[in-house]
Structure formats: structure tokens, C-alpha cells
Amino acid sequence: MTPAGSPDRSLACPILHVDMDAFYASVAIRDRPELQSVPVIVGGGHRGVVLSANYPARAYGIRSGMSGRQAHDLCPQAVRVSAEFGEFERVSRSVMEIFREVTPLVEAYSLDEAFLDVSGAVRRLGSPAQIAEHIRARVHDEQRIDCSVGVAATVSVAKLASRRAKPDGVLVVPPDEMVAYLHPLDVGELFGIGPKTRARLHRLGLTTVGDVARTPRATLQLLVGRALGAQLHQLASGADRTTVTPRRSDHDPDRSMGSDETFGRDVADREVISRELLRLAGRVTARMRRARVAGRTVALRVRYTDFTTITRSHTLPDPTDVTAEVHAEALRLFDALGPRRLRIRLVGVRVEGLLPLERAHRQLSIGEREHGWPDADRAVDRVHQRFGRGVVRPAALLTGDRP
DNA sequence: TCTGGGGTCCTAGGACCC
């Protein structure tokens, strides 16, 4: 509500939400000036969706998440570039470093977003609004991409504000303006309210955040469930998290790891499925071994031609990070589905209930060899590390085309 | 050339134990 030019008002707003503008697209074209002012999309290839679109492409109505076909129909002349995740990660790390030079209280939320508590930096760098501009200038100068910043007293409001600040802007929402800012917003703007819940609330006559704020908590909980109802009620009434918690990945490991893949064309052949499950199991367990975690629950995901998606899971007696064990379990779950009427579009493998390896002791069952598959996996990991992925592969993956 | 891939959390029912 307050333009960035009045820094005093931001002094009561120590929380910043920094969000890169069209991150993947911006990184992809930052060294290609000839693409800056033409429509560009990242992703959206065969059976894919748009990962990111620059602002000229958005002017045609292209949005991330849209199918490549839809994007093409809206703007046939858009330039399509492929996603380079390694580069995205490098830029992300550099940007997060800039944030950490401002304050140690940085909560990296995704590759291109972070929350910062800058209360400790005010004496050194000026008001939060000035710090926001300082960050934007540094990101622009050092990484040649733009970002927008929301400045508020609480986390969710800062996030809402950064969205309104886009592109390439800053928006400050001081505490005494928070209610006036929040209440006219559509409920769908709130974090955690997606299309389904928004539609439900709208049908019930609750269209704005203000409508929600005037609804008793118990009523909201009956409408949308206990947890979401409580969250919604809190947020609409202005109660919200005010602290930023830096996450350390080793201290707070992932709860699950998975991988799934859409086939180039739909598949019915069990052998093709089995081979794909082996690739996915290998990919997932390699990541688990790198992170030094193991898990007991193996989950299979199958999406059919008609887009119905099912999951089946099974919990093993002991945690595993062994490719062959995860593959065998995924294949068992697949076979247990029985005869299928539909072709399959996507399969996925996920391992849940991850524990640090130190806490994941296996009970060696009678007759089980002390060495075997785990050693084979680690040997393969070492070869991959030295010579690159794909040098060593299970025999089953050597024959036939990869999907 | 309709609709990706990586996750998280919540809900609900049933099994099982106390």
C-alpha cells in the first residue's frame, strides 16, 4: 500500500519475501540479449508444460503450468528454450549468498524465493524498504536478473506483497494497513487456497478474505477441514508467523524422495514398465545414498491414459536404500494392480519415511549375505562419480529404447 | 501436439494395542 519511497513506514516490517521474476526464463536468456524483448518460454516440449515464461510471452496469456500446445496456440512465434537445472541451481545459490550477507536469518523457500528477517541489519543498511532496494540492485548487478520484494511484519503478508510488487518492484504493507490490504483480496490469493478450495468457498458466498475473517473458526473448519480451517481463520484475522527459520538440510532431511516420468507415448507392455521402474528406483536410491538416508515405505504411482492417477504403497520391515529392493517392491505393487484396461502414461517411484543412515539399522535376516546389492550400488555410485552417469547400468537397461 | 516433476501436509478408515 505504501510505495517504496517512504522508508519510515517499513521500519515496523522486518520480514522480506524476495521472489525472482520469471526465474527460469530470466536465467535462460540473460546471456542472450536478442531474446530479451521477444516471447520466450522454458519447457513445454513433447507432452510437457511451460516451466516459466518471460514477460513478453505472458503478454500473450502464457502462464507456467500450461501445456506446450496451449502456449503454442497463444503465441506461435514464441522462442522455446530448454531448462538447464544445473544453471538454475548455481544462480540460486549465488542469490541466497547475497541474502545471507544481509542477514543470517534467511529461509530459502524454493530455488527462486526466500524469506528474510532483516531486523538485525537495519542499523547497518537502513530501513527494510531500503534493504529491499539494496538486495534488488545487487541481484540485478551480479546475476543480471530482476526480483521483487514484499515487505511486511509477517511472513504470509510479505509473500502476498511480493506478488503484487511484480515485476521488478517493492511493496511495503505496514501493520496498521494490513487488514485494509488483506480483506478486499480474493480468498484464492491466500497461501494454501487452491482452485478447488477457492471454488468451494465462493459457492458458499465467501469470496474475499474479509468474508472469511467474519466467519467463525468452527464454521470454517466444518467447511474446509480442521487444519485448513484453523489456518484460514488465523490468516484472515491477521494472525501469522513472524519468525524466519533458516533450514539446514542435514538437520532437517527430506521426508521422502521420488522420481516419476511421463512416457513419450503411452505404454501397455509390462517389460517396458519394469525397465522404467528400475531406472526410477536407481535414480531415487542414488539420491538417497548421496544424502545418506534410507526409508521403509516404497510407493508406486501410475497415471493412465485418461489421467486418473493411483498410488500403491507398502512398508518394509527394514529401511532400505538398495536399488534392487526398491525396484522389486515397486514391481510387486505394479503386478498387484492386476489386469489393466488402459495404457499407462506415467509411472513413479517414491521412498517415504526417510531416516538418517545412522538410525536406519537393518536386522540381518537369517541367510542374508552381509555383502551383495548394497555393495554393488555403492560401487556403481563411485563409477558414476568418476566417469559420469550412464557408464554403468543394470543389464536390463542396456537393451531396448529408453522411453 | 491437451495436462511435468519435485515435494508437503491433511483426511479418513481399518487394524491393533492398551
Added chain:
DNA sequence: TCTGGGGTCCTAGGACCC
């Protein structure tokens, strides 16, 4: 013997986020 209740684990699905 009957009844009730709470807690935890497992499984499946759904909604949401980036």
C-alpha cells in the same frame, strides 16, 4: 462380559505449492 475410548501405524487419495 460388555462397552467405550485413545493412540499409533498403515494405506489411499486429494489438495496444494514451486
